[in-house]
Structures are given as structure tokens and as C-alpha cells.
């Protein structure tokens with residue numbers, strides 16, 4: 001006991017502090033989310049996400065070269081669909097010549113070693129802004145899963161390394177696994193958004209893709225019948241264990257910071273790598289505070305990223321990936 005045991009002894013110098021540091025952050029921890037759009041020469045900044053852009057595929061090439069130079073190894077692609085291509089079934093989502101499919105090929109031809117993860121959910125393709133097919137005032141589970149299977153196979157065919165279903169339909173992991181295997185894509189992995197909450201932190205992302213649920217009669221006004229209730233913890237473990245059982249390769253918790261307890265619960269319960277999604281609203285909040293001069297931007301985001309690791313995340317999908325990669329490697 002004190003004064004024999006002095007906890008401050010190990011905090012006396014930088015060298016000693018780093019010697020006993022429990023958690024480290026490296027460039028290998030990051031997944032870089034990217035937004036793509038149709039067109040040429042387009043790089044438009046997303047208003048609520050300073051420093052994040054919607055890019056056309058020619059400029060996506062430049063971005064991939066930049067990420068490669070920073071030793072970043074994985075991107076998570078989101079495609080902004082033109083309104084004219086949206087419908088209720090999300091048919092555009094498995095168009096072999098669709099924007100997403102061309103984006104996958106663009107990444108792979110620019111750097112074949114860059115890992116391509118793709119968002120699998122219908123919302124960017126849905127006239128109603130829902131992750132699934134709407135009928136009778138409800139988001140329909142099983143028909144949506146069929147659509148997600150077609151979407152996943154089409155991403156795999158275009159060259160995706162992992163598909164990332166973010167829709168929260170029941171049973172979609174096993175069905176996607178079976179669909180991929182049936183087409184010979186047994187090496188294409190599934191990163192499941194296993195515990196995805198009906199969160200208010202996705203607002204800027206929905207601006208980026210123009211994918212918010214529409215306000216119309218007989219259309220559910222929010223995503224609460226499929227995304228999880230933020231009040232629940234045990235349910236997240238159940239979701240994660242089921243997705244592990246169904247054949248997921250990586251499990252993700254989303255959003256990030258308000259859900260660090262869930263990251264730890266899931267990490268303790270499963271035998272798979274755990275990812276966390278540091279979402280758009282979290283990025284926007286930090287930028288807003290920094291703009292006002294109320295917070296030290298760089299220290300704050302690095303601390304947040306470190307805390308994800310400490311909580312149990314093996315991987316972090318984050319809009320801060322590029323900046324963090326530069327900082328961590330002194331570039």
C-alpha cells in the first residue's frame with residue numbers, strides 16, 4: 001500500500017509511459033469510408049463532414065493512390081445513386097455496370113492489394129430511403145434478404161474482398177454466405193454490422209448520400225423496426241453471437257463512442273475480430289467543436305481512436321483514417 005506502492009512511478013517520463021502502455025494505435029487498424037458519385041472530375045465536399053468528399057471514379061483513382069502511399073489497406077465504399085435509378089426493390093444495387101460495381105473495379109485496377117469492402121443495404125437505392133423493401137407500411141425482412149444476396153454476389157463479381165451488410169435484417173448473414181458460396185465466392189468475406197443502433201449520429205452520412213427515410217404516408221418514418229434500440233446491451237451480444245454462428249468473418253458495432261461498452265461486451269463474447277464504426281455524426285461534432293476553437297482537434301480524434309482500441313476494437317472504420325495515418329507515421 002501507499003507509500004510503498006506509488007502508481008505515479010510508472011508515469012514519470014515519456015519513455016516509461018510508453019514502455020507500459022497497454023494499447024497501441026497503428027495504420028493497420030483503419031478502414032477508410034469513401035463516397036463515390038457519377039461524373040468526371042467531381043470532388044464535392046460534404047457540407048456536414050468537412051474534409052470528406054463525394055468523388056467521381058477518375059478522382060477515386062487519385063484517392064486510392066494517396067491512401068496507398070499512406071499505407072492504408074482497406075476502403076469501405078458507398079455509392080450515391082441518382083434519383084432516377086432509385087426504386088423500392090433497389091434493383092440498381094446489383095446492376096453489374098452500376099456505380100458501386102465500377103467503383104470496386106476502379107479501386108482494384110488502381111491497387112489490386114487495396115482491400116475493398118462494400119456497403120450492402122438498399123437505402124442509397126431506395127426511393128423511400130429504407131435499408132429494405134417497403135410493403136404494407138413495413139420494411140419486409142425476407143424479400144430484402146433476397147435482394148441483399150443479389151447485391152453481395154454482384155459486389156463479389158466486381159472484385160470486392162468483403163461485403164458489409166449494414167441493413168440489420170434477420171438471417172441475412174447465412175443467406176449471403178450461401179449465395180456467395182453458390183457462385184464460387186467462398187473467399188469473399190462478410191463484415192457484418194452485427195450491432196447497429198437506430199442512432200441520431202448518422203445524419204451527415206444521410207446528407208452525403210441523400211438517403212434519409214422519406215416522410216410519406218405508409219412509409220416508416222425511421223429505422224427503429226430493424227436497427228437496435230440504443231437502450232439495449234444484451235441484445236447486442238445476441239446479435240453478434242448469431243452473426244458469428246451464421247458465418248460472419250468480422251463483426252461491427254455502430255456507432256462508436258457512445259457504444260464503447262457494447263464494443264467491449266461483444267469483444268468478450270465472440271471469437272471473431274471486432275470492428276467499430278466511428279460514424280459521420282461523431283466526425284461532424286469534433287469538427288464543429290474544433291472550428292469554434294473549443295477543442296484540440298488532433299489530440300481529441302487521436303484519443304478517440306485509441307479509446308476504440310482500448311475498448312476492444314480490432315478495426316476502426318473512421319473518417320479520420322487519413323489524418324491519423326499521416327500523424328502516426330510522421331508523414
Ligand code: PBG
Nearest residue numbers: 121123166201202205279280281
Ligand atoms: C446504410 C448506412 C448508414 C451508415 C452506414 N451504412 C446510415 C443508416 O443506417 O441510416 C452510417 C454511417 C455514418 O453515419 O457514418 N445502411
